Amino acid sequence: MTAVLVVDDDPHLLRALRITLQAHGYTVTTAVDGTSALLAATQNPLSLIILDLGLPDIDGTRVLKELRGFSSAPVLVLSARHGSEDKVEALDAGADDYITKPFGLDELLARLRALLRRSVEPEHEAVVRTDAFTVDLAKHRVTRDGADVRLTPTEWKILEVLVRNPEKLITQQQLLSRVWGPAYAKETNYLRVYMAQLRRKLEPDTASPRHLLTEAGIGYRFMP
Amino acid sequence: MTAVLVVDDDPHLLRALRITLQAHGYTVTTAVDGTSALLAATQNPLSLIILDLGLPDIDGTRVLKELRGFSSAPVLVLSARHGSEDKVEALDAGADDYITKPFGLDELLARLRALLRRSVEPEHEAVVRTDAFTVDLAKHRVTRDGADVRLTPTEWKILEVLVRNPEKLITQQQLLSRVWGPAYAKETNYLRVYMAQLRRKLEPDTASPRHLLTEAGIGYRFMP
């Protein structure tokens, strides 16, 4: 799933871009000014950003620099300004491409493909260890005593939610909703089955688990 | 030392580019047609290639595709043609940027900086070995028992994505999106067919693969 953020203050252009991009299989989020763009960029993991420089609140170059402070996603700049100083400024501020309005949608899509071809998925070291097993969130891998532990997709999803919130109590409803979807909040049966399987695969002593703990009546908790 | 290859059949432009680039600290080699460009690209390790599409001997898009067969250096295309079909064709053939003549030298330099900012160290020996086969990512070659293994373009793309992320689980959607494009995220049977072919060509025992592993319901993983 390729996630694209489109930032433009023109609602018509924004709508056209969203429809076109979605039709080509991208997941699209939008923003109409710099403030909401920066907010959206912090909240969603993005593969690419399309940024109009002429925003109502913040100068486009400024948005770019802010963005570069925390994101390395490729940025394709749209602008009505054809001057080469503008292009140089934007490109040196961190933009990866710059096209001027009006532009052809097929050219935009082609440049977008070219940028995405280069981009590597941001993989931050995310390894969580316990004395019994190790979870590598980036590689999607669990090892125990040096050997790989095979987890089914559902087992992994549950473990991932718990491990990403160490020591924190996750309610059954939260788990069910994140793994099976919001409609399954009543199926606590599922959790019992899968927690048992996870413990059998990961806990040294299944009868008295030390890392995958039950909070009776509420939910589960992962302790490193 | 940043090495740039400039390919153009206009000696004046070629000279102007060489002087400008050298003045900005780049090491420049030049070529005036497609044949010599391909030759020069095989002989020197390059950080970036500036390619004019209007070459006397070979069609520019063709040069691009040949180039992509053995080099992953970023390519900035120069062209006198403004049509969007030309741009789309070049970008999809492997170009990373496309600017039309006449262009400003400062814009060219800015785009060049943007491309180089993204690029990883050029052509450094990227060889991944397993006990069954060897993959040379830079040279685009796979050998097994000392003999070359012939891979089709699609087979190579899949293998490349997996090998560039050793031990990491790559989801079917990621693979499909990077090999066929974001719109093909549902066509999982493509993967089944090509993974089978890759295993037949690379795995000693196709029935129990040791390096190209399946994670049922999620994706595939390469283990060195």
Added chain:
DNA sequence: AACAATCCTGACAGTTCCTTAACGCGGCCC
């Protein structure tokens, strides 16, 4: 125009995974 290589497509069998139900256990309240 014919050929070769590659890619796509659909079907089948074998495997893995999810769901469901049943039962035992322990704690809690009446």
Added chain:
DNA sequence: GGGCCGCGTTAAGGAACTGTCAGGATTGTT
């Protein structure tokens, strides 16, 4: 103590997924 509720455990049927093969479509080349 008996009944109730929530949790852990296990097993089996069915659904979903994967590996495999072959024929046809497509592309590029001579």
